[in-house]
Amino acid sequence: MRVFTRRLLVLRAALRALSGSPGRARVQEGRGAEPLLPGAVDRYGAVTVELKDIPLEDTSEGAFSSLLTDCVSGWKLEGRVAVWLHVPLALSRFAAAASTLGFRYHHAREDTATLVLWLADAPCRLPGYATHQVGVAGAVVDESNGKVVVVQDRNKTLNTWKFPGGLSDQGENIGCTAVREVLEETGVRSEFQSLLSVRQQHDHPGAFGMSDLYVICRLRPLSRRIRFCREECVRCEWVELAALAGPAHSNQTTPITARVARLLLHGLEHGFHTIDLSMEEIPAVHSGRFYQLYHRALTS
Amino acid sequence: MRVFTRRLLVLRAALRALSGSPGRARVQEGRGAEPLLPGAVDRYGAVTVELKDIPLEDTSEGAFSSLLTDCVSGWKLEGRVAVWLHVPLALSRFAAAASTLGFRYHHAREDTATLVLWLADAPCRLPGYATHQVGVAGAVVDESNGKVVVVQDRNKTLNTWKFPGGLSDQGENIGCTAVREVLEETGVRSEFQSLLSVRQQHDHPGAFGMSDLYVICRLRPLSRRIRFCREECVRCEWVELAALAGPAHSNQTTPITARVARLLLHGLEHGFHTIDLSMEEIPAVHSGRFYQLYHRALTS
Numbered sequence: 001m002r003v004f005t006r007r008l009l010v011l012r013a014a015l016r017a018l019s020g021s022p023g024r025a026r027v028q029e030g031r032g033a034e035p036l037l038p039g040a041v042d043r044y045g046a047v048t049v050e051l052k053d054i055p056l057e058d059t060s061e062g063a064f065s066s067l068l069t070d071c072v073s074g075w076k077l078e079g080r081v082a083v084w085l086h087v088p089l090a091l092s093r094f095a096a097a098a099s100t101l102g103f104r105y106h107h108a109r110e111d112t113a114t115l116v117l118w119l120a121d122a123p124c125r126l127p128g129y130a131t132h133q134v135g136v137a138g139a140v141v142d143e144s145n146g147k148v149v150v151v152q153d154r155n156k157t158l159n160t161w162k163f164p165g166g167l168s169d170q171g172e173n174i175g176c177t178a179v180r181e182v183l184e185e186t187g188v189r190s191e192f193q194s195l196l197s198v199r200q201q202h203d204h205p206g207a208f209g210m211s212d213l214y215v216i217c218r219l220r221p222l223s224r225r226i227r228f229c230r231e232e233c234v235r236c237e238w239v240e241l242a243a244l245a246g247p248a249h250s251n252q253t254t255p256i257t258a259r260v261a262r263l264l265l266h267g268l269e270h271g272f273h274t275i276d277l278s279m280e281e282i283p284a285v286h287s288g289r290f291y292q293l294y295h296r297a298l299t300s
Numbered sequence: 301m302r303v304f305t306r307r308l309l310v311l312r313a314a315l316r317a318l319s320g321s322p323g324r325a326r327v328q329e330g331r332g333a334e335p336l337l338p339g340a341v342d343r344y345g346a347v348t349v350e351l352k353d354i355p356l357e358d359t360s361e362g363a364f365s366s367l368l369t370d371c372v373s374g375w376k377l378e379g380r381v382a383v384w385l386h387v388p389l390a391l392s393r394f395a396a397a398a399s400t401l402g403f404r405y406h407h408a409r410e411d412t413a414t415l416v417l418w419l420a421d422a423p424c425r426l427p428g429y430a431t432h433q434v435g436v437a438g439a440v441v442d443e444s445n446g447k448v449v450v451v452q453d454r455n456k457t458l459n460t461w462k463f464p465g466g467l468s469d470q471g472e473n474i475g476c477t478a479v480r481e482v483l484e485e486t487g488v489r490s491e492f493q494s495l496l497s498v499r500q501q502h503d504h505p506g507a508f509g510m511s512d513l514y515v516i517c518r519l520r521p522l523s524r525r526i527r528f529c530r531e532e533c534v535r536c537e538w539v540e541l542a543a544l545a546g547p548a549h550s551n552q553t554t555p556i557t558a559r560v561a562r563l564l565l566h567g568l569e570h571g572f573h574t575i576d577l578s579m580e581e582i583p584a585v586h587s588g589r590f591y592q593l594y595h596r597a598l599t600s
Contacts, residue, residue, distance in 0.1 A: 108408035
């Protein structure tokens with residue numbers, strides 16, 4: 001619901017004088033007042049203001065600060081619980097102005113920063129922003145000889161074998177990341193089979209202090225010839241799972257690689273259904289899009 | 301490695317005139333030049349500049365823009381691949397100045413925005429920021445009677461049973477979120493047993509357009525009395541797994557709730573080891589901290 005806060009006629013004059021372009025303001029002629037900062041109210045009772053939709057290019061930080069102070073007072077009186085302020089990069093000076101009222105960054109992407117202020121007396125119930133990056137590795141298992149493709153990273157611990165992998169791009173499915181990263185790093189084409197393990201780690205230095213989820217997938221090879229990326233890797237080989245899993249080689253793999261190698265050996269012997277989380281695509285209730293659900297398959 | 305870029309003496313005068321506080325600048329006396337924007341170079345060849353450490357309070361957007369333009373030219377000549385610019389909220393006006401050189405927001409939290417500019421001729425290899433929020437639900441299974449605690453959300457589809465849950469706080473382990481949310485929503489105390497399923501969904505409206513990972517955990521009840529949160533739920537009951545799993549009730553649960561109920565019924569009959577991803581805590585290689593690894597337990 002789009003609402004308009006009309007208050008303090010005096011600010012109209014200030015905004016006009018500073019913007020020098022009253023004609024572009026959303027004036028409601030003949031009403032004796034005009035919308036100052038138009039905001040949309042959501043079902044939780046929070047107001048959202050899109051600064052890009054308001055002609056503020058020539059407005060000073062000081063004038064904006066007065067305007068926002070008045071609007072916030074009004075929203076409080078109206079019982080709004082919070083204010084979301086979307087600030088385009090070109091108007092970034094208004095973020096500092098908002099901060100004097102208590103606004104803080106919620107998140108920023110590309111050319112927009114989103115600030116937020118909790119208004120209600122009740123404890124803050126604002127939702128957080130994305131907290132995790134997702135890294136995915138692919139264990140490409142050749143069932144004909146029990147070998148798997150492993151790499152030694154150029155930038156990581158030397159002489160340590162691990163499964164090729166990397167970070168998911170925004171909007172990329174877990175299985176797609178595994179297949180893409182394996183191809184980029186090793187030259188081996190593969191297809192997604194299942195999800196094998198999930199690791200959660202917090203305060204991750206490689207994630208700007210946020211959390212990291214590291215997922216290992218089982219992949220089936222579609223080609224076997226290695227042409228590895230020399231920018232990312234120093235070595236890349238097909239190695240026997242038994243060698244990666246064995247205690248004698250524990251100093252040449254990461255603990256998680258060794259564990260997943262043992263899982264895969266178990267899968268080779270007893271069937272991969274004993275270790276897999278298989279994937280099912282299910283339509284989302286309202287959007288008509290699909291999501292991916294991973295869990296143990298029930299074969300009985 | 302901390303390095304100092306010394307270039308264009310003329311800018312020293314400009315900065316001094318505008319800041320009015322030359323004594324606070326990091327002047328290297330007797331060198332004939334002073335560091336303009338000190339930056340740290342990382343192992344990838346990118347420069348990081350912390351504006352909070354530089355006395356720029358009284359510097360105008362225009363003067364900063366000139367200063368940054370010169371520094372960026374210098375970093376390019378030095379072969380730097382990228383520039384990370386940390387901008388405190390109080391100096392947010394400099395984000396707009398940086399944007400005219402091509403800087404864009406990478407992320408922002410609390411009182412700092414981070415902008416970045418890729419400098420190298422090679423394709424951009426900048427790491428992204430956190431892409432996923434993590435939501436966790438808890439299926440508290442009473443093995444003595446085959447019942448599980450389910451709720452009907454106040455803000456979601458009416459008359460639909462689902463497992464209680466909510467978003468992980470930053471730095472919170474998956475199992476802790478499940479136990480905390482179940483207690484908050486239902487009043488039932490429980491302990492973490494295993495991870496059962498993972499769902500990935502992109503462009504999530506409840507995640508500010510980012511991605512959502514929804515994890516369902518199996519929990520063991522430590523208490524059974526329900527005292528549910530009336531702000532979040534309209535109903536909360538112990539319900540038979542068979543009722544949730546059956547096709548006759550499919551319109552009263554979400555598809556994922558029905559699937560996990562069928563998994564849990566299978567676990568009740570054949571042992572939970574057939575459906576669980578169990579958790580293992582493993583020390584991180586360098587930090588001495590622990591991470592949580594979830595995968596199928598090998599019972600053989």
